[in-house]
Amino acid sequence: MFQELSVQEFTINPFQKIGKQWMLITAGDESGYNTMTASWGGLGVLWQRNVATVYIRPQRYTKSFVDNGDYFTISFYNEDYRKALQLCGTLSGKDTDKVQQAGLTPYFIDGTTAFAQAELIIVCRKLYHQELLPALFDAPEVEREVYPQKDYHTMYIGEVVKILQKVA
DSSP, X not given: OEEEEOGGGOOOOHHHHTTTSOXXXXXXXXXXXXXXXXXXXXXXXXXXXXXXXXXXXTXXXXXXXXXXXXXXXXXXXXXXXXXXXXXXXXXXXXXXXXXXXXXXXXXXXXXXXXXXXXXXXXXXXXXXXXXXXXXXOSXXXXXXXXXXXXOOOEEEEEEEEEEEEEOO
16 A cells, blocks of 8 residues: 655655645544644754654644654645545544544554555654744744734654655
């Protein structure tokens, strides 16, 4: 179903994936997990490691799963799953089984969760997190535009430990 790629084989352009093609951030394991839709993030190198950076607002139920686990996944889907990802971004997993409603099948891997319908899964080991602080915005208009509710994201940096691509 999935083939593991080395970092050298991973050739996507993150500017064409992240932000243009929604992704799911998922954490937790067989005993409990949650997912959320996201369009912000990054891929790069930090601390001599290949990393992914994701951002989660404090009110998101998925945040507690990321906070309490060592691993999380980011996963990407083809356009056929746009409605499923929209549903995962609007319903809370605290109140409903949005995964079932979205028609997604959990795929448990390396102590965390992704979904079998993904075309690409990146498994990350949490390295660092920090709440974005209003006093540190060098461009105050960003803080005003993005955070009128003062619900600042927490930034998570995860080491990319596995990349899986769907095999046709």
